[in-house]
Amino acid sequence: MYDKKTLNSQKLDLRVGVFICRCGGNISDIVDIDKLKSSIDADVVEEFENLCSLNGRKIIRDNIINKELDRVVIASCSPITHEKTFQDYIQPLNPYLMDMANLREQCSWVHGDMDKATDKAITLVNASIEKVKQSQAVDPILCQTPESAAVIGGGISGISAALSLAKQGVKTYLIEKKPSIGGNMVKIGKVFSPVKLAEECGMCLLNPIMNETVWHENIEILTNTKVLSTERRAGNFSILLESNPRYVDEEKCISCGKCIEECPVEVPNRWDDGLSMRKAIYKPFSQSYPDAYTIDMENCEKCGKCMKKCPMGAIYLKGEKEIVPLNVGAVILATGHKTFDPNLRPEYGYNRYADVITQSELGRIMGVNGPTKGKLKMLSKDRVPRRVVMIQCVGSRDEKPDGHKYCSKVCCMVALKNANIIKHKYPDTDVIICYTDMRTPGMYEKYYKHGQENGIRLLRGRPGEVNKKGDSLVVRVEDTLQKKFTEIETDMVVLSTAIEPSQGSEEISKIMNVGITEDMFIKETHPKIKPVTTDVKGAYVCGTAQGPKDITDSIMQAHAAASKVAEIMNDGLEIEPFVAEIDDEKCNLCEDCISICKYKAMSIKDEMIYIDPMSCSGCGKCLTVCKPRAINIHGNIDEKIFATISGMLKGKKEGEKRILVFLDQVGYTAADNIGVNRVDYPESIYIIKVHSVNRVMPKHIIYALKNGADGVFIGEYPGDLMYQEVENKMNQIREEIKDHGMNPERLQFSNVYIPYFRGLANKFKEFDAKIGSMDA
Amino acid sequence: MDTIKIDDNPLELAEKIVEDIKFSKEKGLLKCVQCGMCTSMCPGARNSEYNPRAMIEKVLEGDESVISDKTIWNCFYCYTCHSICPVGNSACEVNQILRQIAISKGIANEEVSPFAGFVDLMMDIGLGGIPDNFHQDLIRDIGKEWEEKNMNLNKIREELGLKPLEMPKNSIKEIRVLLKKTGLDKRVNKLRE
Numbered sequence: 001m002y003d004k005k006t007l008n009s010q011k012l013d014l015r016v017g018v019f020i021c022r023c024g025g026n027i028s029d030i031v032d033i034d035k036l037k038s039s040i041d042a043d044v045v046e047e048f049e050n051l052c053s054l055n056g057r058k059i060i061r062d063n064i065i066n067k068e069l070d071r072v073v074i075a076s077c078s079p080i081t082h083e084k085t086f087q088d089y090i091q092p093l094n095p096y097l098m099d100m101a102n103l104r105e106q107c108s109w110v111h112g113d114m115d116k117a118t119d120k121a122i123t124l125v126n127a128s129i130e131k132v133k134q135s136q137a138v139d140p141i142l143c144q145t146p147e148s149a150a151v152i153g154g155g156i157s158g159i160s161a162a163l164s165l166a167k168q169g170v171k172t173y174l175i176e177k178k179p180s181i182g183g184n185m186v187k188i189g190k191v192f193s194p195v196k197l198a199e200e201c202g203m204c205l206l207n208p209i210m211n212e213t214v215w216h217e218n219i220e221i222l223t224n225t226k227v228l229s230t231e232r233r234a235g236n237f238s239i240l241l242e243s244n245p246r247y248v249d250e251e252k253c254i255s256c257g258k259c260i261e262e263c264p265v266e267v268p269n270r271w272d273d274g275l276s277m278r279k280a281i282y283k284p285f286s287q288s289y290p291d292a293y294t295i296d297m298e299n300c301e302k303c304g305k306c307m308k309k310c311p312m313g314a315i316y317l318k319g320e321k322e323i324v325p326l327n328v329g330a331v332i333l334a335t336g337h338k339t340f341d342p343n344l345r346p347e348y349g350y351n352r353y354a355d356v357i358t359q360s361e362l363g364r365i366m367g368v369n370g371p372t373k374g375k376l377k378m379l380s381k382d383r384v385p386r387r388v389v390m391i392q393c394v395g396s397r398d399e400k401p402d403g404h405k406y407c408s409k410v411c412c413m414v415a416l417k418n419a420n421i422i423k424h425k426y427p428d429t430d431v432i433i434c435y436t437d438m439r440t441p442g443m444y445e446k447y448y449k450h451g452q453e454n455g456i457r458l459l460r461g462r463p464g465e466v467n468k469k470g471d472s473l474v475v476r477v478e479d480t481l482q483k484k485f486t487e488i489e490t491d492m493v494v495l496s497t498a499i500e501p502s503q504g505s506e507e508i509s510k511i512m513n514v515g516i517t518e519d520m521f522i523k524e525t526h527p528k529i530k531p532v533t534t535d536v537k538g539a540y541v542c543g544t545a546q547g548p549k550d551i552t553d554s555i556m557q558a559h560a561a562a563s564k565v566a567e568i569m570n571d572g573l574e575i576e577p578f579v580a581e582i583d584d585e586k587c588n589l590c591e592d593c594i595s596i597c598k599y600k601a602m603s604i605k606d607e608m609i610y611i612d613p614m615s616c617s618g619c620g621k622c623l624t625v626c627k628p629r630a631i632n633i634h635g636n637i638d639e640k641i642f643a644t645i646s647g648m649l650k651g652k653k654e655g656e657k658r659i660l661v662f663l664d665q666v667g668y669t670a671a672d673n674i675g676v677n678r679v680d681y682p683e684s685i686y687i688i689k690v691h692s693v694n695r696v697m698p699k700h701i702i703y704a705l706k707n708g709a710d711g712v713f714i715g716e717y718p719g720d721l722m723y724q725e726v727e728n729k730m731n732q733i734r735e736e737i738k739d740h741g742m743n744p745e746r747l748q749f750s751n752v753y754i755p756y757f758r759g760l761a762n763k764f765k766e767f768d769a770k771i772g773s774m775d776a
Numbered sequence: 777m778d779t780i781k782i783d784d785n786p787l788e789l790a791e792k793i794v795e796d797i798k799f800s801k802e803k804g805l806l807k808c809v810q811c812g813m814c815t816s817m818c819p820g821a822r823n824s825e826y827n828p829r830a831m832i833e834k835v836l837e838g839d840e841s842v843i844s845d846k847t848i849w850n851c852f853y854c855y856t857c858h859s860i861c862p863v864g865n866s867a868c869e870v871n872q873i874l875r876q877i878a879i880s881k882g883i884a885n886e887e888v889s890p891f892a893g894f895v896d897l898m899m900d901i902g903l904g905g906i907p908d909n910f911h912q913d914l915i916r917d918i919g920k921e922w923e924e925k926n927m928n929l930n931k932i933r934e935e936l937g938l939k940p941l942e943m944p945k946n947s948i949k950e951i952r953v954l955l956k957k958t959g960l961d962k963r964v965n966k967l968r969e
């Protein structure tokens with residue numbers, strides 16, 4: 001089956017035109033152009049000094065039209081340099097009916113022997129001719145995404161993302177599980193900016209943004225609502241939402257608050273960290289939106305007293321969950337965080353001693369709308385604490401069970417902020433921060449110094465335990481700089497608890513099948529260069545759902561996510577058409593393709609495999625696991641590779657060595673770099689560019705070796721998502737080569753890196769020498 | 777003034793400890809950031825000059841003087857540091873390894889020889905027991921009843937329907953052979969030099 005490969009093309013007498021570029025001597029100084037021209041079998045063979053110039057375009061176009069060419073080969077520089085140019089120059093032909101033979105970067109710039117370089121050039125052009133004969137006219141797939149987006153999570157990140165999208169004309173649904181938008185920022189009390197060295201009211205900053213969101217006609221806010229399921233189809237998300245009843249009609253309610261006078265049920269107020277009480281009918285906080293009361297049915301006794309009292313008749317006690325369908329073009333995940341449960345560190349006595357609290361609770365106590373109306377008081381006695389000790393890294397930088405290995409990034413700033421606020425209002429209260437490292441990067445350092453000037457004391461040591469001794473609490477810590485075991489007597493202990501993924505983040509990652517990090521945060525595609533995209537195409541992440549960060553960073557990431565959404569909304573999505581397609585007749589629904597695809601392009605819809613062209617990278621890995629061979633890559637890729645191989649092996653002389661090298665975009669760029677830097681390597685090296693080395697099948701490799709290739713070299717960039725798969729595949733293919741009675745050492749697999757071009761050139765030399773020393 | 781010499785490898789001692797068969801936290805020691813949590817909870821540190829964090833610091837600096845530092849003998853082996861270390865180190869195990877190094881160097885006889893009696897008992901009666909040299913301390917700490925319990929142990933056991941605490945002669949012989957094979961007797965004799 002490998003010996004004879006009938007190459008099928010739709011039209012047998014395709015007219016091919018070859019256009020050779022001298023490149024101002026860059027090519028013609030080494031490659032004998034006349035010999036090249038006379039050795040090529042094509043309908044038109046033209047040469048030109050600078051093919052990429054506008055005059056070159058005229059020559060190409062005139063020939064295509066006058067000589068009725070079906071296919072074009074450009075024999076010039078690297079496609080990486082000029083492929084887009086020549087795709088444009090061959091209009092009216094379809095851009096995919098052209099191929100470039102790389103005579104400059106991979107021939108004239110790396111070889112010095114004119115005869116050998118010319119022979120190689122002939123072979124490269126032949127390979128391109130064979131390849132274009134197999135090309136098909138394909139059009140880019142246009143994905144029409146609806147100009148709408150769902151933002152999941154109504155905290156500061158979600159609000160910022162929604163607002164940014166709405167202002168760009170995108171219809172946005174802001175989905176929030178709780179009865180009001182606002183998120184964690186509502187509870188903080190004060191925020192600060194290190195540049196001003198001042199604390200500002202957080203609500204006063206958040207409220208105008210919330211109002212803007214409420215009033216924006218492109219935003220629909222859905223509170224008491226959570227996501228049940230999402231389904232993705234080429235730039236479309238079909239989402240099912242579960243909307244829970246509020247039991248108060250937000251249209252009728254005028255927020256007069258008469259209902260709460262009547263309600264007999266009192267429960268701890270979660271919006272106040274449980275430090276105050278609220279009724280079963282309540283309003284989360286004064287500025288909450290929707291501006292209406294809500295009933296918490298878990299605690300409501302359904303006595304009906306509030307209904308009787310309500311002057312607007314807004315209250316109803318019978319309500320059903322509603323399932324709401326939603327269809328949008330993109331999703332932004334802004335599901336936020338929660339804080340570490342201090343009960344998991346019993347040694348700090350959080351649940352034993354009333355005066356051991358968290359930074360979040362301290363924020364409520366210091367907040368003017370909090371349980372003490374902004375007065376700092378001990379929870380056990382009605383007096384101002386004489387001393388407050390803050391313990392950093394509670395649950396962060398901690399590899400013990402339930403702890404988190406990461407640093408939560410904001411706790412040092414939060415501790416300094418609350419310490420400063422205490423120092424401003426109660427200068428007589430001593431504040432000691434027990435730290436391991438103070439992490440106040442950038443401008444925050446100024447605020448750190450400002451805190452020290454205010455008399456905040458810092459003790460370097462991580463406390464092991466909080467105890468009670470007589471009338472006060474005792475924090476046990478080693479002052480590591482003094483090398484002294486120390487017991488600090490104090491009235492109050494504040495734990496700086498870690499930021500961890502919220503329950504909502506965990507739920508949504510499961511519902512949408514979005515990848516998560518080892519710490520359970522939603523994982524971005526690449527932490528450096530793709531910081532807001534996720535591994536689900538069309539879904540983006542921002543804020544603390546993605547990792548610990550402060551408000552500023554959350555807002556920045558929200559805007560970044562919104563602009564990524566705007567990219568696909570405004571410009572439409574043009575996708576390279578070389579994606580996988582499935583033959584439902586052959587498919588047996590074994591789902592092997594689903595499990596192998598790292599791009600999550602495959603899913604099952606209506607008893608059929610659905611391949612999402614937006615997600616598919618066209619790497620071809622699914623082909624290798626599909627037993628019934630039901631998958632094919634659009635655009636005749638398989639045949640093109642066979643044709644290129646046979647072209648590369650055409651006219652091989654007695655005693656000549658030919659090594660075929662398959663490189664992806666990264667490897668090919670590295671190979672071009674060898675030429676750009678004029679480093680040489682043997683003429684036996686023939687490079688074939690593939691979209692992904694996964695597209696090179698065992699059958700291609702065997703076919704090459706059977707038909708005269710002396711060796712096959714495959715290079716891949718280790719950062720590629722599918723790298724591991726390729727490595728596993730190579731060993732299998734070596735076995736297969738053995739079965740065909742050939743030396744498995746004729747196949748080489750290697751890592752490639754763009755800057756490491758000299759290394760690649762050396763590998764070519766070594767492989768060439770190795771092949772040369774083999775017998776048969 | 778301290779000089780960190782261009783060619784010294786301060787991690788030699790730490791690496792030796794990490795490779796020791798006794799050490800179960802090979803990923804922890806090098807990650808220590810000197811936070812002092814171990815010292816904050818250490819009963820040895822509370823009642824003496826012993827400081828587990830400072831001991832680890834010396835190990836990481838390659839300061840061999842830590843081996844002859846007498847304070848390392850104040851560790852109680854309570855394993856609190858082992859269980860609370862945020863980076864998964866175990867000061868307690870490092871301590872044990874340092875002590876073994878000290879014993880091998882023959883600079884710990886004073887600290888260890890009182891415990892030789894445990895081995896003698898094992899050799900004599902094939903059972904673990906508390907050597908005579910500790911009896912007075914225990915009577916002082918626990919009280920007279922401890923001594924009385926010892927005097928009347930077999931009687932008490934009889935009342936409880938238990939047999940006397942005695943190993944069969946053959947078993948004692950076997951235990952002796954085993955202990956000699958492991959070289960424990962020689963090690964103990966070395967301590968008494």
